[in-house]
Amino acid sequence: MDQIKQILHQLSLRKSLVLYVSVFAVIALVLSIGTSLLCNNATSNIKNSYPPTGEKYYLTNENGEQLGEGTYIGGETSPLSMLDERLVSIYELVPIIATPLYSALSIIIAALLFYKNKLRKPLLALRAASEKITTSDLNFTVDYSSEDELGQLCASFEIMRITLANNFSEMWRQAEERKQLNAAFAHDLRTPLTVLKGYDEMLQTSNDAITKEIAITMGKQIFRLERYVDSMSRLQRLEDAQPEYREISLPEFLYSLAENVDMLCSQNGKQLLLQKNTTSMSFIVDRSFISQVSYNLISNALRYAVSTITLTFEEKHNGLLLSVSDDGKGFGKNTIQQATNPYFTEEKNHSEHFGLGLYLCKMLCEHHGGYLKLENLSVGAKVMAFFKTPPL
Incomplete structure (x- = not known):
């Protein structure tokens, strides 16, 4: 039994659908034939329960004595009662209705079983995987092993998940490296900027007009660099900040x-x-x-x-x-x-x-x-x- 289930599990969707429909079509045909035979038998039993009508003839011997029970000439039977007439009509109508009814029920049951055994599990797995991906949660696996089309789709989805997880890990690593690099860059710039600022302030006290003008221009650029370093530090802090509700x-x-x-x-x-x-x-x-x-x-x-x-x-x-x-x-x-x-x-x-x-x-x-x-x-x-x- 387990081997049969495994074979059915590995069948393609098209072959599985044809198999389900064929099996239940045969079941519908058998039920239709069986219902027709039962109704015909019931009808015959009702009609046979009524004696035939007409003139009865007997065989006689040479002395004129009757031999046997006699027999009726003709095929007419006594009229059926109203109840039996309704029963006969019902028995004749049931096979006509039963055939399309059995066919419809067989199609519905075949479709439901096909969905339950071949579609439901992989579709639920893919839906759950999609919901997790939309929330950036890649800590899961798409667990569905089959060689049918949905099994191949689930396998492709699992490959995509692994690829996304690897890409996210690489992006996270690069982002962390960039943050560390920016933090180190901003920190290392502060010391030389402080030194340059000190020398620039000394040069601005010079009596030479040209030197003083150059020092003022340098001071503006040093101030701009200080603002840039501060912005990098602020950006680093806010990138790591999380809301406190x-x-x-x-x-x-x-x-x-x-x-x-x-x-x-x-x-x-x-x-x-x-x-x-x-x-x-x-x-x-x-x-x-x-x-x-x-x-x-x-x-x-x-x-x-x-x-x-x-x-x-x-x-x-x-x-x-x-x-x-x-x-x-x-x-x-x-x-x-x-x-x-x-x-x-x-x-x-x-x-x-x-x-x-x-x-x-x-x-x-x-x-x-x-x-x-x-x-x-x-x-x-x-x-x-x-x-x-x-x-x-």
């Missing part, structure tokens, strides 16, 4: 955030328009993540806004959506897709801005389970930052 009073937090942003806009001569579309009294988020993203987006908008900045808070899809729009020139058509890349900026003066603001916002949003989206408006640009609340 806490329940906060949403109205109080948004009021405090809006108050600080309004003060920042007033100091830069810009008008802040605030829109709140929230109803919850409490929210589970990392307030430091939201605060950092808010200040970064507002600071970015202040550099490009002509007169007005709009800040919007909205509850959406089990999270908080923060939108910042300005009435400036908007993003360039060729740069909107690159604006969130690290160290990308359209500004010519890199001494103050290294192009990390939007990249850091995107990274913090993604760590918080959300996203950062950029778009141009008819006037100005809009940046949307979404922070998803953790599942309970």
